[in-house]
Amino acid sequence: MRNEVKSERNIPYLRIAIVLCFILFAAILRILPHPWNFTPVGAMALFAGAKLGRSWKAFLIPLVALFAGDLFVGFHQLTLAVYLSFCLSALIGAIFRNRQSAGPLSLATLLGATQFFLITNFAVWALMTTYPRTVSGLIACYVAGIPLFGNTLAGDAFYAAILFGGYALIEHFFPGLRKSQPPALA
Numbered sequence: 001m002r003n004e005v006k007s008e009r010n011i012p013y014l015r016i017a018i019v020l021c022f023i024l025f026a027a028i029l030r031i032l033p034h035p036w037n038f039t040p041v042g043a044m045a046l047f048a049g050a051k052l053g054r055s056w057k058a059f060l061i062p063l064v065a066l067f068a069g070d071l072f073v074g075f076h077q078l079t080l081a082v083y084l085s086f087c088l089s090a091l092i093g094a095i096f097r098n099r100q101s102a103g104p105l106s107l108a109t110l111l112g113a114t115q116f117f118l119i120t121n122f123a124v125w126a127l128m129t130t131y132p133r134t135v136s137g138l139i140a141c142y143v144a145g146i147p148l149f150g151n152t153l154a155g156d157a158f159y160a161a162i163l164f165g166g167y168a169l170i171e172h173f174f175p176g177l178r179k180s181q182p183p184a185l186a
Contacts, residue, residue: 008176015177018170019051020061022163027065029159031072037151041066042112043159045086049093050100050108051167059090081123085116100164109160113153121145 026044044062052058066086070079089112096108121142124130131137171178 011176015051018167018177019048022167023048023062023065026159026163027062027069030066030069034155035151037148038155038158040155040159040163041082041086042089042116042152042156043109043163045089046093046096046105046108046112046156046160047163047167049090049095050097050164051093053097054091054094058094059087062086062090077127078120078123081120081127082116085119088112088115088119100168105160105164106157109156110153113149113156116152117142117145117149 023044026040026047029040030044044065048062049058052061063083063086066083092108092112092115096104099105122138124145125133125138125141131141
């Protein structure tokens, strides 16, 4: 009986460890060769927000993973905009935390990819010299980014399916993991 109680207390920590492993997995995939914008970054942020909640850890842990990946792939003028967008995706994941079925997760993925498109293309227009700083320049920037939006959305959807589906599969085979919510990390 005592071991069973002790084991139940460890389940929330096991859940956190599994979430961290999934985030690490996504971070490693990001530094491997891939088509433009077809990365697990957006899905990783949604997953972190959904599994870690609105805690600062839901933002910090994946941001550290993103930063570590940037040490390999490099920093650029848009890094701050990408990090801001990443935090918004984590917030979207946290908002959808209690609605993790296919429909709500598809909507969360679409919202995450859309805000990434809007923020990063605005940053391209505002921070780089590629487009004139006029309304027509901003429109041209967004139009030029449409093919990348397709890759972003496809990558986010693909990796969200892997992360959320993989986690659901683990919960299916180990139902005890479903009993409690992850604890706040100390």
